[in-house]
Amino acid sequence: MLKLDECIISNGSFLLNADFEIETGAKVAVIGPSGAGKSTLLETIAGFRDLKAGQMHWNDQSMTTLPPGKRPLAMLFQDGNLFPHLTAAQNVGLGIRPNGRLSDEEKEMVKSALHRVGLPEMGTRKPAELSGGQQSRVALARILVQKRDVLLLDEPFAALGPALKAEMLDLVADLVAETGTTLLMVSHDPQDALRITEQTVFITDQVAHAPVATKQLFENPPPALRDYLG
Numbered sequence: 001m002l003k004l005d006e007c008i009i010s011n012g013s014f015l016l017n018a019d020f021e022i023e024t025g026a027k028v029a030v031i032g033p034s035g036a037g038k039s040t041l042l043e044t045i046a047g048f049r050d051l052k053a054g055q056m057h058w059n060d061q062s063m064t065t066l067p068p069g070k071r072p073l074a075m076l077f078q079d080g081n082l083f084p085h086l087t088a089a090q091n092v093g094l095g096i097r098p099n100g101r102l103s104d105e106e107k108e109m110v111k112s113a114l115h116r117v118g119l120p121e122m123g124t125r126k127p128a129e130l131s132g133g134q135q136s137r138v139a140l141a142r143i144l145v146q147k148r149d150v151l152l153l154d155e156p157f158a159a160l161g162p163a164l165k166a167e168m169l170d171l172v173a174d175l176v177a178e179t180g181t182t183l184l185m186v187s188h189d190p191q192d193a194l195r196i197t198e199q200t201v202f203i204t205d206q207v208a209h210a211p212v213a214t215k216q217l218f219e220n221p222p223p224a225l226r227d228y229l230g
């Protein structure tokens with residue numbers, strides 16, 4: 001379980017309050033108006049921002065002061081962050097070893113991850129030789145080899161067309177279901193939330209609210225969400 005215990009998060013002069021739990025294996029959307037603090041929340045859970053107050057736990061372990069690399073989570077940002085001078089396989093390998101020196105067994109893990117995301121023959125290509133969707137798949141393969149408990153996605157597929165985005169969301173849903181990974185996914189699009197998440201954290205007025213059932217939330221939105229949806 002991911003627990004945010006009376007957390008106060010700051011980003012410059014912006015403050016965000018969060019006090020809720022997310023069950024292990026849950027798939028959770030993070031929704032809210034532009035500037036509400038969605039990215040700030042994910043960056044804080046990932047350890048890129050310190051808490052101003054409160055505590056954060058994964059199961060019984062405190063994460064509050066753990067540096068990002070020691071947290072049991074992986075994060076995928078909006079642009080995928082592939083290194084342009086490295087091949088797809090090398091980019092995925094960085095998920096296992098930051099120095100890129102892989103054992104034979106680790107090279108097999110990279111191969112198998114590329115296979116799982118549907119790119120079995122693309123390991124030797126550089127990002128510029130891959131389509132946007134394929135680049136997203138490489139970024140997902142890199143997450144896969146990290147074998148972390150929690151996956152944080154900050155609109156990683158926003159630049160893809162609707163069909164490709166839906167395909168990638170379904171792939172994410174399959175991967176997290178196979179591995180029991182807990183998912184937190186920022187999106188501007190209610191359809192994304194409805195497609196692959198059971199619960200949604202709605203952020204408004206400097207509060208990240210406890211997760212509620214996605215379907216019910218959008219069927220019967222509170223006034224602030226109604227304003228956001230327009």
Ligand SMILES: Nc1ncnc2c1ncn2[C@@H]1O[C@H](COP(=O)(O)OP(=O)(O)OP(=O)(O)O)[C@@H](O)[C@H]1O
Pocket residue numbers: 011012013014032033034035036037038039040041
């Ligand atoms: N360096 C900074 N100094 C001060 N305030 C900042 C800084 N960076 C971001 N903010 C503020 O923090 C708030 C939260 O930003 P954040 O990027 O988390 O929002 P978001 O919900 O992810 O927005 P979007 O949907 O537009 O990506 C915003 O109101 C923003 O103005």
